[in-house]
Amino acid sequence: MKIEKANVIVTCPGRNFVTLKIYTDEGVYGLGDATLNGREKSVVSYLEDHVIPCLIGRDPANIEDIWQYLYKGAYWRRGPVTMSAIAAVDMALWDIKGKVLDTPVYNLLGGKSRQGVMVYAHANGSDIEETVDEVGRYLDKGYRAVRAQCGIPGVESVYGVSKNKESYEPAKKGLPPEDTWSTEKYLNHIPKLFEQLRDTYGDDPHFLHDCHHRLTPIEAGRVGKELEPFHLFWIEDCTPAELQESFRIIRQHTTTPLAVGEVFNSIWDAQLLISEMLIDYIRTSIVRGGGISHMKKIASFAEIYHVKTGFHGATDLSPVTMAAALHFDLSVNNFGIQERMPHQEIVSDVFSTAYSFDSGFMYPGDEPGLGVDIDEEKAKKYPYERAYLPVNRKEDGTLFNW
Ligand code: KDG
Numbered sequence: 001m002k003i004e005k006a007n008v009i010v011t012c013p014g015r016n017f018v019t020l021k022i023y024t025d026e027g028v029y030g031l032g033d034a035t036l037n038g039r040e041k042s043v044v045s046y047l048e049d050h051v052i053p054c055l056i057g058r059d060p061a062n063i064e065d066i067w068q069y070l071y072k073g074a075y076w077r078r079g080p081v082t083m084s085a086i087a088a089v090d091m092a093l094w095d096i097k098g099k100v101l102d103t104p105v106y107n108l109l110g111g112k113s114r115q116g117v118m119v120y121a122h123a124n125g126s127d128i129e130e131t132v133d134e135v136g137r138y139l140d141k142g143y144r145a146v147r148a149q150c151g152i153p154g155v156e157s158v159y160g161v162s163k164n165k166e167s168y169e170p171a172k173k174g175l176p177p178e179d180t181w182s183t184e185k186y187l188n189h190i191p192k193l194f195e196q197l198r199d200t201y202g203d204d205p206h207f208l209h210d211c212h213h214r215l216t217p218i219e220a221g222r223v224g225k226e227l228e229p230f231h232l233f234w235i236e237d238c239t240p241a242e243l244q245e246s247f248r249i250i251r252q253h254t255t256t257p258l259a260v261g262e263v264f265n266s267i268w269d270a271q272l273l274i275s276e277m278l279i280d281y282i283r284t285s286i287v288r289g290g291g292i293s294h295m296k297k298i299a300s301f302a303e304i305y306h307v308k309t310g311f312h313g314a315t316d317l318s319p320v321t322m323a324a325a326l327h328f329d330l331s332v333n334n335f336g337i338q339e340r341m342p343h344q345e346i347v348s349d350v351f352s353t354a355y356s357f358d359s360g361f362m363y364p365g366d367e368p369g370l371g372v373d374i375d376e377e378k379a380k381k382y383p384y385e386r387a388y389l390p391v392n393r394k395e396d397g398t399l400f401n402w
Pocket residue numbers: 037170210212262312313314315316339389
């Protein structure tokens with residue numbers, strides 16, 4: 001079998017998605033997600049100009065060799081554009097292998113380690129009361145785990161909190177909007193939210209929180225320590241994690257579990273964090289981390305050090321990544337939890353999926369391959385629309401982490 005052709009589909013049903021479709025000479029095709037929020041077109045060019053021409057004529061069965069060819073063969077390694085492009089090829093090749101062997105991808109990864117994948121929902125509100133009510137609505141829907149983000153008095157626009165009760169979508173059409181941030185106000189407010197959540201719902205539900213790269217290590221130590229009585233499942237991205245050693249400081253101050261890595265691209269971004277057991281969950285998703293092939297290595301490395309997976313699953317990861325993540329989550333022993341931020345209804349006009357949700361768990365379905373398809377004619381109805389994540393400034397105007 002040979003790769004005969006490949007094309008890239010860019011579509012915007014509510015938000016932009018970039019999908020790679022690889023065709024074989026025997027009529028089987030595979031899909032991969034290459035969406036990089038706010039930088040979509042760079043990955044399109046990387047694939048069309050530099051990757052697809054090198055794929056034609058190769059045997060799609062040789063997934064590892066093709067991965068190494070694209071990674072080592074480019075000479076320029078890592079980075080979100082390169083690794084998202086490689087991830088898309090890798091996902092599509094696993095999809096093809098599953099279809100050729102007539103089996104779901106989780107079977108190729110070692111089979112089921114569990115029956116379903118525990119997912120966490122996103123709850124948010126403009127204040128504590130609204131957020132607590134929203135968490136209750138998710139618990140009523142059967143979720144066992146809910147992430148809670150809430151408005152901060154005196155801060156106009158807060159990460160993870162929607163305006164006018166619309167569903168939360170961080171990327172905004174047009175050029176990047178600007179938010180204003182106050183760490184002081186945030187730190188004073190956030191423990192009160194989790195105190196109220198435990199008072200209302202008791203000890204059983206898992207609660208999570210995303211600090212979204214806003215704190216210094218010592219501030220992260222403070223928030224982790226103050227949240228200890230409310231035993232969170234994790235706090236996420238409490239500091240930007242380029243400086244892996246900084247997590248030593250956080251660990252000295254708190255036993256609140258730490259999750260990190262949705263912006264990581266490779267095992268090298270997390271090598272020290274994992275080997276020194278400075279984190280508890282690795283969040284790098286299939287699309288950011290070079291596909292299933294590289295994520296297998298990250299998860300196996302993490303397993304040795306008691307670190308579990310907790311894959312990113314926001315709306316900018318397409319249904320193809322969601323499916324790939326679910327197959328992966330079902331198979332590895334050190335699965336922790338999977339993020340679920342459901343796509344808008346309109347996305348299902350373009351993508352059809354075999355995965356399902358029931359009582360707090362997701363299931364990838366038993367279709368051969370990844371179990372996702374794309375309707376290219378319908379995709380054309382939704383052309384690309386420029387959209388960016390916000391930029392963040394401190395109250396005095398200093399540019400800060402978003
Ligand atoms: O594109 C950026 C989003 O995926 C990110 O802001 C979402 O932090 C996020 C999360 O935890 O889902």
